[in-house]
Amino acid sequence: MNIWLVMLLGGLITFGMRFSLIYLFGRFQVPEELRKALHYVPPAVLSAIIFPELFLQNGELNVTLDNHRLLAGLVAVLAAWFSRNILLTIIIGMLALFLLQVLS
């Protein structure tokens, strides 16, 4: 699919969700179950992206010390945990990957 079409449809869906209940006010309530479940969207989606990026190399599971992205990712998890700062986490993670690549 053309990237422009993807962006256009993605944008329309996003707008539709933002507009939906403002437009339908009084006629529809978000069910409590859905409201609760939505809290788990960020950790679920983000982890589903992060794990393969860190653990897989060329589609194969690699949990050895040769997997620089996994090690740098773990360093970034620690950096994120202690700093709670997104920019600092990115910088430390990139630096860790750079050092691991240079040192090996």
Place this chain on the structure above:
Amino acid sequence: MSEQSKNFWAGVRAEIPLLIGVFPFGMIYGALALNAGLSNLASQMMSSLVFAGSAQFITTQLVHEAAPGLVIILTIAVVNLRHMLYSASLAPYLAALSTRWKMLLSYLLTDEAYAPSILHYEKEGLQPFSHWFVLGAGLSLWINWQISTALGIFLGKAIPDSWSLDFALPLTFIAMVVPVLKNRPMIAAAISAGGAALIANAFPYRLGLILAALVGIVVGSFFEKTGDSHF
């Protein structure tokens, strides 16, 4: 000053701390979108067509992985579902506005515009020109996002390929997810989704991502139901 502009500028002022925080992200997004193979124009236009930070980052990642368009759209929908909550929460305050106003403010309704707006409504209640506050917050964020995206695209050209810049995307996601892991259901959601993504990685059309996300949401909800959610 008219009541309209007073409210508008109050919205802009309330948004300023958030603008400072968001600006680097716009730049990172711009640089990474370019790095993922999007054209200058497409990278810039996504910031106004989609205008949703995390969805734009994830789209960039999926374009980088050459995921099919339908999967990208479906993922954007899942990631932006939370906007329905903002929509529900602001709806009573915007009920009296014209459809045109409702559409404009809905387009501008991001996480960062929602937060100061709902705080304003809860504190001040509904005033005749409160919607100008929402416009001030939303519009200043929109302008900030467009400018920072453009700067990032400009900067992205200067960064050599050997820097493994693509790794900055998963790092961004790590930095976003770690602070969310405050209790057991959240951690369970993250680990189960991550594990499912590893198992489902070979699924066609990158459908594994959506499947894994659903696993995480179900597991998180299940843990919340069955027990003490805090350590």
